[in-house]
C-alpha cells in the first residue's frame with residue numbers, strides 16, 4: 177500500500193509540472209515494498225499549446241507571403257541601399273551621437289544624482305529643478321531649443337572654451353548632443369540616486385569610522401556597489417537612446433534616419449528606405465542587447481543573493497576584484 | 505581574566521564623557537552621560553533597547569555630533585575644539601584624524617562586499633592612512649591569522665559565515681591601530697553556534713590589554729571579560745561598577761529587573 181501511495185503522489189506531481197519527471201520516486205526508497213525499483217514516467221500532453229503554435233505560425237506565414245508578394249514594394253531597392261555609402265555613414269553617426277549622449281548623460285547623472293542625495297538643501301534643490309525641467313518637457317522641444325539657441329544668444333563667449341557666433345558653434349551635432357545628453361542626465365540622475373539608496377547606510381558608516389572622507393567613501397565604497405543596480409538601467413537607456421536619436425533628423429543632423437529620409441525625398445521609395453533604416457536599428461540594438469547581457473552577467477547578477485548562487489557570486493566577485501586589486 | 509591583569513587604578517584615562525547630551529529632534533537620547541574608561545580597561549554596557557547605547561558609541565566616534573557636554577579620547581576633545589569657553593565644531597579633516605583613535609565593530613559587520621577579507625582589512629591603512637602597502641599586507645595577514653581566518657584572506661564577505669565576517673570586521677578595526685575598540689552588539693546578529701568564536705576573539709583582545717567598550721546582551725561575556733559593567737536606562741548610566749558586583753548584587757531595582765530578564 178505504501179509504495180502505491182508513493183507512486184500516486186508522484187504521478188500527481190508530474191501531471192502539474194514536468195520538473196521532477198526524470199527523478200526516482202521521491203518518497204520511497206527504490207526497493208521499498210518489494211515492487212519495481214523504477215517506474216516509467218508519462219509526460220502530460222499539451223494539445224492546445226500545439227494548436228496555438230500552428231495558428232500563430234500560419235498567420236505569420238501569411239504575413240510574410242503578403243510582404244514578399246507586395247508588388248509595390250521593391251525589395252531590390254531595399255537591398256541596394258542597405259550598404260549604400262551614405263546609409264553606412266548615417267549608421268556611424270547614429271552610433272556616435274548615441275555614445276556621446278550617453279556619456280554626457282552618465283556624467284551629468286552622476287553629478288546630479290550625488291547632488292540629489294546630498295545633505296545640502298541648495299544642491300538638492302538645484303538637482304531637483306534640473307530633473308523636473310528636463311524630464312517634464314518633450315525631448316523634441318529640448319532639441320529645438322538648443323538648435324535655435326542663436327535666437328536668444330547670438331554670440332557665445334565662454335573663456336577658454338568657445339568664442340564666436342552661436343550659429344557657428346552650435347552645430348546640429350552639438351545641439352543633438354546637448355539635447356539628448358542633458359535630457360538623459362535627468363533620467364540617469366534618478367537611476368544613480370536609486371543605486372546610491374540601494375547601498376546600506378552601514379557601508380558609509382563603516383567607511384567613515386575608519387576615518388575616510390565623504391568623497392573617498394562615495395568613490396570606493398558606495399558607487400561600486402550602486403553600480404550593480406545602475407548597470408541594467410544604463411543598458412536599457414542606451415537601447416532607448418539608440419532609437420531616440422532618430423529625432424535628431426528634425427534638427428538637420430544626418431544620422432541614420434535622417435539620411436534614409438533625404439534619400440526617399442529624392443527617389444520616393446519611402447517604405448523601402450524605412451526598411452533599410454529599420455534593419456540597421458535592429459542590428460545595432462541586437463548587438464547592444466548582447467553586450468548588455470554579458471556586461472550585466474559579469475557585474476550584476478547574483479551578488480549577495482542567497483546561498484544557492486554562491487558559484488555565480490564567486491565568478492562575479494572575482495571579476496570585480498580583478499578590476500580593483502590594482503588599487504588595494 | 506580581569507583579576508589576572510595588573511590593577512588599573514593608576515593607569516590613564518582613555519575615554520572620558522562629561523555630561524554628554526544628545527537628542528534627535530524632541531527625542532532625548534542621551535541625558536547627561538558621565539563615563540571614564542581607563543587604559544586597557546574593558547567596560548561592558550548593558551541596557552534595554554532604546555536606552556541610547558548605540559548612540560553613545562556613535563558619539564564617541566563622532567558619527568553623531570553632541571548637543572552638550574564633551575567627550576575626550578586620550579587628550580583630544582572629540583569633534584570639537586575649545587576656544588575661549590566655547591566648543592567649536594572641528595573641520596571634517598580633523599574629525600577624520602580623530603576617528604583613528606577609535607575602532608568600531610558593528611552589529612551587522614558592515615564589511616565591504618566588493619572587497620576580499622584581506623582587502624577589507626588593508627583598505628583603511630593603505631588608502632586612508634597612506635601606509636606602505638607591503639607592510640600593511642603583512643600586518644593584515646597576521647591580524648586575520650590571529651582571528652583564525654588565515655585561510656580566508658582572499659574570500660569575499662558573502663562567502664563567510666556571520667561569525668567569520670565579524671572576525672574580519674574586528675581585524676579591520678585592529679588594523680587601524682586604535683586606542684580604544686568600540687563594539688556595538690557584536691554578536692546580536694549571529695547564529696547562536698558562532699557567537700562563541702567571536703566572543704573568544706574579544707576575550708583574547710581583553711586579555712592582551714586592549715581598551716574596549718562593549719555594548720552587549722551577553723551577560724556571560726560581561727562577567728568573564730569586563731572589568732566594569734555599566735547599565736544604561738533612558739539616556740543615563742544608572743549603575744556602574746566592578747563586573748561581578750554589579751551583575752550579582754545590583755544596587756538598583758531596575759538593574760536587577762533587567763538582569764532577571766536577560767538571564768532567563
Ligand SMILES: Nc1ncnc2c1ncn2[C@@H]1O[C@H](COP(=O)(O)OP(=O)(O)OP(=O)(O)O)[C@@H](O)[C@H]1O
Pocket residue numbers: 528531533551552553554555556557558559560
Ligand atoms: N538617527 C536617529 N534619528 C532619530 N532618532 C534616533 C536616531 N538614532 C537613534 N534614535 C533614537 O534614539 C533612541 C536610542 O537609540 P539607540 O540606537 O542609541 O538605542 P540602543 O540603546 O542602542 O538600543 P538597541 O539595543 O535597540 O540597539 C531610540 O529611541 C531611537 O529611536
Ligand SMILES: [Mg+2]
Pocket residue numbers: 557558559688689
Ligand atoms: Mg543599539
